[in-house]
Amino acid sequence: MATVELRFSALPEHVRTARLVAAAVARRAGVDEAVLYEVRLAVGEACSRAVGLHVSNGVSAPVQVALTEEEKKFSIEVGDEAPRAVPGRATDSDGAGDAPAGDESGAEAEDEMGLAVISGLVDDVEVTSDEAGGVIRMSWPTADASTPS
Amino acid sequence: MDLSLSTRTVGDRTVVEVGGEIDVYTAPKLREQLVELVNDGSYHLVVDMEGVDFLDSTGLGVLVGGLKRVRAHEGSLRLVCNQERILKIFRITGLTKVFPIHTSVDDAVSATD
Secondary structure, rough: OEEEEEEOOOOOOHHHHHHHHHHHHHHOOOOHHHHHHHHHHHEEEEEEHHHHHHHHHOOOOOOOEEEEEEOOEEEEEEEEOOOOOOOOOOOOOOOOOOOHHHHHHHHHHHHHHHHHHHHHHHOOOEEEEEEEEEEEEEEEEEOOOOOOO | OEEEEEEEEOOOOEEEEEEEEEEEOOHHHHHHHHHHHHHOOOOOEEEEEEEEEEHHHHHHHHHHHHHHHHHOOOOOOEEEOOHHHHHHHHOOOOOOOOOOOOOHHHHHHHOOO
């Protein structure tokens, strides 16, 4: 089970809250102080992306963030419920979701930049998605001996 | 912390001093400010980021948008930033090659290239 779980309405104003909570839990878990800004940035990027996907797909479900203290590492999962077309499988939404090229390309470019930032920052990262939504999993090493305060 | 914005004119340059956090929530305010400046005829902008605590890809997107706008008028957009953690996101995304980044407002204001 996650150490701390967060569910928030897919609105841009809540992304900062998710960043702050993630950084606070990461600090407690023993993630190096020097890396905490990167944790904030990566979580922020993942949550911004999830919010964008929910908004553009009209998904009313909340964005989910799971923060888990594990042995020697701290992991974060950011989950969205925006359906993706799975290659090679026909779905009802095939073709229907094609938006006019103009706006879509801008949103896609921003989405790609967010993912580029995450993969540039985090060594251990995994991005998956299917017709039920997507998950970004990231983890950072923690100090071996985390002493209770 | 929210986003703070203030502008001043130095010679033919307009300095936009940004403070606080530039993210998916606050970036639209910065976008509005840059659009307004360009619409009012300010095509040589210096964005002073020394007071910025946080910058994400949405913020980068707004800065790139600002650069496109001023370039359409043969203008310029220079950044002032000395903070390693802010500079890192420019490096990761390759944008250090796109923006002239200066260490001080004086330097940015007097730069010509």
